[in-house]
Amino acid sequence: MPAHPTPLSRRVAAALFAVLLGMPCPAALAQAGRAPPVLPLASEPPPRLAVHPPVPEALARGVIILQFRTENLRTMAVVGPKAAEVSPRLGHLHVTVDQGPPTWAHTSTDPIIIVGLPPGRHKLKLEMADPTHRILGGETVEVTVPGAGGASHGH
Template sequence: MFAMDALAQPARSLVVPYENEPPPKLTIDPPLPGPLAKGVAFIPYRVENLRILPVGGEPARRLSPRVGHLHITLDDLPWQWADYGGSSTIILVNLPKGRHKVLIEAVDPEGGLLTSQSITFDAPGK
């Protein structure tokens, strides 16, 4: 099955820019239930058509394939943090008991919004 999916995907060069890049896509999965029951939210995510790299500034906006990073906001707080690691998992520890919302935004190298997804879940607390 994997081989068939791989064959169906168009080839992408990392050396030659290509025109008309498809838009970035971000998918967030619910927190993993095992760790969440212990008070740790492991939130898996996937990005397509965007490489998460520790680069910034206007010149990086011209790179192809497209590069960027993530902005993460918890519970609509007025601050957020950035993720340049591309680990495919956001990990939150010691969340107080109750309902929480996590907003993940895929942004360009200068912080311009490309796409976003949010997820709401209940943490059991301690």
């Protein structure tokens, strides 16, 4: 066997790896002269947002930590009309506290962390937006920031 793999052996290895994973390998398809399959954006399922209840230990200290998960939407800091045409779908979250303003863009998959809200009930509106800021759906979470002496939270 040669010390360095030949182009043919690399293609065979890439194709074999793709078969083992049960999916086409874009590199193998490209080397074979075929374009990798791309799902047209219009036929993608709609994005979904799942927000977990606030972390209780942090909420007891007045810190709201919301973990979330998106489906059919890759959360990242990309904006503009060309980015809105990319498949799989790109986007970010718009976060509004107590019907704002302000609203800010959350552009990562890291948890949303909010500090400094006064004790009491608050509404946090999380909206999925495409790179042109068009709203794709969302969820509102109600949270109670405890005063001195206790914690409670809602979802």
